[in-house]
Amino acid sequence: MNAIELLKADHEKVKSILAQLSESTDRGIKKRTDLLAKLEMEITIHTRLEEEILYPAFKQAGGKDEAEMYYEAKEEHRTVDSLVLPDLKVTDPSTPEFAGRVKVVKELLEHHIEEEETDMFPDAEKLLGKEALEALGEQMETMKAQYRKDAQAA
Numbered sequence: 001m002n003a004i005e006l007l008k009a010d011h012e013k014v015k016s017i018l019a020q021l022s023e024s025t026d027r028g029i030k031k032r033t034d035l036l037a038k039l040e041m042e043i044t045i046h047t048r049l050e051e052e053i054l055y056p057a058f059k060q061a062g063g064k065d066e067a068e069m070y071y072e073a074k075e076e077h078r079t080v081d082s083l084v085l086p087d088l089k090v091t092d093p094s095t096p097e098f099a100g101r102v103k104v105v106k107e108l109l110e111h112h113i114e115e116e117e118t119d120m121f122p123d124a125e126k127l128l129g130k131e132a133l134e135a136l137g138e139q140m141e142t143m144k145a146q147y148r149k150d151a152q153a154a
Ligand SMILES: [Fe+2]
Pocket: 047, 050, 073, 077, 112, 116
């Protein structure tokens, strides 16, 4: 899989977890807790693949517009990873507050994914080309495999 295909496959997984989370109810406490753990795991590795592999290559290959997109996307990652997800994790899953926060996470992530897929990724495909994207995809597979191994060992 090339880098873009791999990241898009991750997006589908994230969107499906978000859909399940938003359909869950205040009584499905275990379900909510499990889904939230799954979401966090997916997002953590996905964000690393982007910030450590795709984004730097994209920024380097591009100009001013790409630099702006790069910083905007990183800021959105930071919002989710440092503010919204940590808050959600300490919210009682049996409450409507949890559902409200899930809604915000879902909106933020869907907006972010949409921008990546409609603006950044097509631009990256043009700027980087097939071969580079294949190579970046391989780096991503390696990083993902290592992450899974570490997660299992932990
Ligand atoms: Fe992203």
